[in-house]
Amino acid sequence: MADRYVRDPARVQLLVGGRRFDGWTSCEVGRSLEAIAGTFSVPVSLVPGQPRPISRGQQVQVLLGDKPVVNGYVLAAQVFYSRNDCGLMVSGRDRAGDLVRCSAIHRGGQWRRAGLERIATDLVAPFGLAVRVETDLGDPIQDFKLQHGETVVEALARAARLRGVLVTRSDEGQVLLTRAGNKLFPGVIRRGWNVVDLREIGSDEDRHSEYIVYGQSITADSFEAARGLKARALDPEMGRYLPLLVNAQGNVTATELRDLAEHTLRVRRGHSMGFRYRVEGWTFQGEPWPVGQRVLIEDDVAGIPGEEWLITSARATLDVREGDVTELVVRPVESYDSRPLRTRVKRKNWGNRGNRTNHPRGPTDRATGG
Numbered sequence: 001m002a003d004r005y006v007r008d009p010a011r012v013q014l015l016v017g018g019r020r021f022d023g024w025t026s027c028e029v030g031r032s033l034e035a036i037a038g039t040f041s042v043p044v045s046l047v048p049g050q051p052r053p054i055s056r057g058q059q060v061q062v063l064l065g066d067k068p069v070v071n072g073y074v075l076a077a078q079v080f081y082s083r084n085d086c087g088l089m090v091s092g093r094d095r096a097g098d099l100v101r102c103s104a105i106h107r108g109g110q111w112r113r114a115g116l117e118r119i120a121t122d123l124v125a126p127f128g129l130a131v132r133v134e135t136d137l138g139d140p141i142q143d144f145k146l147q148h149g150e151t152v153v154e155a156l157a158r159a160a161r162l163r164g165v166l167v168t169r170s171d172e173g174q175v176l177l178t179r180a181g182n183k184l185f186p187g188v189i190r191r192g193w194n195v196v197d198l199r200e201i202g203s204d205e206d207r208h209s210e211y212i213v214y215g216q217s218i219t220a221d222s223f224e225a226a227r228g229l230k231a232r233a234l235d236p237e238m239g240r241y242l243p244l245l246v247n248a249q250g251n252v253t254a255t256e257l258r259d260l261a262e263h264t265l266r267v268r269r270g271h272s273m274g275f276r277y278r279v280e281g282w283t284f285q286g287e288p289w290p291v292g293q294r295v296l297i298e299d300d301v302a303g304i305p306g307e308e309w310l311i312t313s314a315r316a317t318l319d320v321r322e323g324d325v326t327e328l329v330v331r332p333v334e335s336y337d338s339r340p341l342r343t344r345v346k347r348k349n350w351g352n353r354g355n356r357t358n359h360p361r362g363p364t365d366r367a368t369g370g
Contacts, residue, residue, distance in 0.1 A: 037097030270335025
């Protein structure tokens with residue numbers, strides 16, 4: 001790998017109504033593993049007296065380099081001007097963003113012995129969306145009922161938790177059922193090479209020592225057993241007594257309760273650990289920085305000497321001061337997977353802060369890419 005990082009050429013394109021827009025001086029494109037929709041915001045030049053080139057409700061595709069990362073609709077096209085500028089601030093999101101605001105509706109409102117893929121397909125098909133599966137979804141769900149007034153994404157997330165599966169979005173605009181970290185991104189995050197800056201995030205505020213999940217089942221052998229199913233998941237890293245009770249909705253099996261308890265533990269632990277990196281450029285060797293994939297990190301200051309962490313969000317930005325950078329949030333891979341909880345950051349004692357013999361670029365260095 002080259003000693004000096006050379007970023008890819010920066011290019012964001014909007015395809016709207018058969019027209020291509022690019023050449024920005026500022027923009028933002030955001031994607032997250034825990035959001036069903038990617039978002040974007042870009043200014044488009046406007047000639048006074050001429051019709052607006054983009055309007056609300058139009059279909060839009062956003063590309064980083066030549067790779068699509070958002071497929072959806074324009075939500076706002078707001079005019080602005082000053083003495084030296086005139087334009088539209090155009091913002092929008094993926095098509096799957098409709099699932100966040102719209103209610104879940106299905107004839108009968110209930111599924112019996114239905115697989116997660118079927119439930120997801122029934123819920124999103126009216127919106128013209130397809131479901132893509134990238135993992136084993138397990139056995140059919142015995143009984144799943146919609147709750148009055150819940151949104152589509154709330155229903156999807158509730159069903160997916162029973163199988164320890166993530167509901168997110170693909171860059172092609174599909175609803176994606178997956179497990180995090182199935183793929184390894186060929187890029188690398190390396191201090192002193194392509195890292196602009198770093199900030200550690202997370203705390204133990206929302207973690208618990210024990211997660212107790214209660215539920216009911218129509219398949220139990222007795223009435224007492226049917227109404228008294230429960231499962232526990234213990235977090236050995238929490239030393240004091242911090243219990244949390246969780247009620248599983250609908251009829252569930254003992255296995256589903258265990259999966260839900262483990263899932264709750266992992267997500268809360270995952271949110272307690274993480275780093276927010278800003279790296280140079282929007283792409284690595286032509287590929288946009290992804291969400292939901294593993295990436296190799298080499299950062300002795302952060303205590304990650306060469307391990308794979310999970311990219312949970314990516315926000316590509318452009319401005320006059322910083323140029324084109326991508327903000328990446330990384331968390332332990334096993335936080336969203338079934339792997340053993342083993343991640344630790346390896347803190348290094350830097351000794352005298354004025355001593356730069358063992359870290360010549362220092363912990364606050366900025367990348368020096370071309």
